[in-house]
Amino acid sequence: MSDEKKLAxxxxxxxxxxxxxxxxxxxxxxxxxxxxxxxxxxxGLQLLKKNLNLKVSPLGNPGMPMPMGMDKWxxxxxxxxxxxxxIMTIMMKQKMKxxxxxxxxxxxxxxxxxxxxxxxxxxxxDLFDMNxxxxxxxxxxGGAATFFEFAGESDICLYI
Amino acid sequence: MANFDQELDxxxxxxxxxxxxxxKSLAGLSAGQVLHIIATDPGSVKDFEAFAKQxxxxxxxxxxxxxxFYFLIKKG
Numbered sequence: 001m002s003d004e005k006k007l008a009x010x011x012x013x014x015x016x017x018x019x020x021x022x023x024x025x026x027x028x029x030x031x032x033x034x035x036x037x038x039x040x041x042x043x044g045l046q047l048l049k050k051n052l053n054l055k056v057s058p059l060g061n062p063g064m065p066m067p068m069g070m071d072k073w074x075x076x077x078x079x080x081x082x083x084x085x086x087i088m089t090i091m092m093k094q095k096m097k098x099x100x101x102x103x104x105x106x107x108x109x110x111x112x113x114x115x116x117x118x119x120x121x122x123x124x125x126d127l128f129d130m131n132x133x134x135x136x137x138x139x140x141x142g143g144a145a146t147f148f149e150f151a152g153e154s155d156i157c158l159y160i
Numbered sequence: 161m162a163n164f165d166q167e168l169d170x171x172x173x174x175x176x177x178x179x180x181x182x183x184k185s186l187a188g189l190s191a192g193q194v195l196h197i198i199a200t201d202p203g204s205v206k207d208f209e210a211f212a213k214q215x216x217x218x219x220x221x222x223x224x225x226x227x228x229f230y231f232l233i234k235k236g
Contacts, residue, residue: 024176027180028179031176031180031211031215032211033214100172100174100201101175102174102176
């Protein structure tokens with residue numbers, strides 16, 4: 001259908017918090033009838049791993065809400081303490097679960113089900129010596145030109 | 161009493177799950193049939209309006225009662 005709207009997204013980040021915008025927007029757009037393609041590059045490739053082991057870091061992130069007003073009195077250097085990342089990741093996951101926010105894996109499955117096209121940047125795979133077997137099956141590998149083939153005709157194009 | 165064909169309980173689910181579940185439920189209905197949705201996400205009020213407008217389905221009713229949100233969407 002040529003009158004179908006198109007959404008093109010470039011996903012560049014590989015943390016738990018930043019995994020949400022591309023998958024939420026893509027799945028919702030698909031539900032609204034958009035044709036969607038996400039191009040995953042650099043750290044964004046973490047969002048395509050079979051085994052999603054995404055983390056959130058408070059380090060260098062003053063906007064991150066911390067429990068018990070910790071962000072008010074906790075020294076910035078404290079966010080660099082070993083184990084802090086794991087603690088914050090566990091807390092974030094618990095919070096999301098309690099608020100009925102879908103997991104990244106669940107949203108990704110919904111995207112796949114809605115036929116969102118997932119494209120992994122071949123150059124990044126080569127650059128970081130990533131093993132293609134670590135990625136989910138429902139994707140293709142491509143380069144910048146592949147992205148523009150779709151993005152050039154898109155109605156909305158986002159860089160995340 | 162109920163003037164709908166199918167019911168979807170999206171209570172406890174947050175954005176964008178109520179919309180995605182509704183889309184899936186609507187796919188199983190035929191044109192003219194009505195889906196009743198129950199949600200607890202306050203954001204779903206605006207979202208279902210926007211969803212209906214963009215997908216050509218009709219939002220027949222949107223109401224709040226006892227902290228829950230109820231929607232009737234007629235498949236277009």
